[in-house]
Amino acid sequence: MGSPTDSTVKHSSSVLCKVVAIFLLLAAVTAFTVWLVYRPHKPRFRVVGAAIYNLNATAPPFISTSMQFTLVTRNPNKRVDIIYDKLSAYVSYRNQQITPPIVLPPLYHETKSTVALSPVLGGVPVPVSAEVVNGLVMDESYGVVNLRVVLLGKLKWKAGAIRTARYGVYVKCDVWVGFKKGFVGQVPLLGAPPCKVDI
Known part of the structure; x- marks a missing residue:
């Protein structure tokens, strides 16, 4: 049975992964939008x-x-x-x-x-x-x-x-x-x- 500390670490890791994923998704959307606008x-x-x-x-x-x-x-x-x-x-x-x-x-x-x-x-x-x-x-x-x-x-x-x-x-x-x-x-x-x- 895991300790409360283990659960907190897992929760924090999960939140961090979601934040990084959202950030990467927003960066990709921004880059794609800029490419559409400025594509030479x-x-x-x-x-x-x-x-x-x-x-x-x-x-x-x-x-x-x-x-x-x-x-x-x-x-x-x-x-x-x-x-x-x-x-x-x-x-x-x-x-x-x-x-x-x-x-x-x-x-x-x-x-x-x-x-x-x-x-x-x-x-x-x-x-x-x-x-x-x-x-x-x-x-x-x-x-x-x-x-x-x-x-x-x-x-x-x-x-x-x-x-x-x-x-x-x-x-x-x-x-x-x-x-x-x-x-x-x-x-x-x-x-x-x-x-x-x-x-």
């Missing part, structure tokens, strides 16, 4: 302009390029800002990089805002395969070149005074540009669907 949506990116100043694939195994792409990014969130850092950009063709990566400045992206980026990419010869050189020569002869603009970096979500940890962001923008060898300057965008954003 991915930013949206799209290429809206392109210029090619140099695209020289006549000296394999190197290619020399100078290009500029204008990307527009939209923060669709009503309550969450986006902070980008460690952003870099490059261009690839047939899954091979044809420009060296360049570092972009940090970007603070406020709620429901749109920001334009216009990095100039290239300038330094990059080693490429014969497949890339031959493909570019063929595409230039047709007047349509399919390129991919890639952005890599980190982002944080910010809601009021709350900031999340950094998340990796990977943006892939496939574009089809009208380009013939010898042409320099703005080129028509023949296709530029919304970019794919992975976080």
